[in-house]
Amino acid sequence: MFPTSNEPIRRRKLSDEVLDRLLEDIRGGALRPGDQLPPERELMTRFGVGRPAVREAMQSLASRGLITISHGERARVSEFSVTSMIDQFDTTARLLLSGSEENISHLIQARLFFETGMVRMAAARATPEDIAHLESLVDEMEQQQTGAAFIDCDMAFHHAIADMTGNPIFAATARGMLHWLKDYHAAIISFQGAEDVTLREHREIVHYLSGHDVEGAARAMGNHLTRASELYRQRLD
Incomplete structure (x- = not known):
């Protein structure tokens, strides 16, 4: 039957x-x-x-x-392109994040997992040109006096590390995550004195990347993003 x-x-x-x-x-x-x-x-x-x-x-x-x-x-x-594919999620992502601290926390957690993995690949593949570019971005951050310009350089620093993986899907996804978290990201580095901490952490990440220290780079990136997340949570409390 x-x-x-x-x-x-x-x-x-x-x-x-x-x-x-x-x-x-x-x-x-x-x-x-x-x-x-x-x-x-x-x-x-x-x-x-x-x-x-x-x-x-x-x-x-x-x-x-x-x-x-x-x-x-x-x-x-x-x-x-991969970028155009990620861009299609933009409106939906912003709606999910608006008014939902739980979804923001989930995205922060995903970014931590994602970027610590990417920085491992970047450390293994880093070229002298890559390191010089990252150092120039940190120097530019140090020269910026306005919050918006500082944020742009900060984001460019993380974008550059994503590009160093050589994987366009990683790079586009990392850009999407950081773009969606931009408001939260701005809130973190607007704290008085947070700029100096961010600069110090970025230089530490570059130090490990230049030495091809995979574990050191992952640890430095993890500490950097975790510290930023804690500042964000403190501001909410």
Whole structure:
């Protein structure tokens, strides 16, 4: 006997069928980044559907970041990158973090785990040029007098370490995490005297990276991020 199921057979929306066909074109290379999609009327004829189904499918592609729709122009296939993929999470991430200290704490914990792992890779791969770049960023931080400029240099320092891993997924994810935590990050280093502590910790991280000391770099990064997290929690209390 064949197994039976009480699940009802659901009819798919026409727009979902159009979406799947267009996704096949993009995945298969028939539509490449930068290419214009066919006009609406041509898609309607090709798929045998009305304009609403085509437009709904196009909006779905646009919301996923796969195509760009500009007024008065035909939609184009987007350039695909890890960074653009992470950027698609931006609005959702900010909504999750807004008003939720628990979610912020979870992201802080994830960043600690992630960056201590990345700095290990960076220590193993560090070149003299990498170290010189990090030292220049720390020197620039020391010269900054305004909080916003100091924060920008601080973020650039962590971005540079992520880039040193040679893994674009790591680099894009690290940028996303730090971008989402920027408000929390600014609150930490706005404490009087915290700038000096941050500079000292950054120089210590560079010291271990320059010596290819994997464990020392991970320990220094862990201490740096843990100290920053504690300042944030103290401010909440």
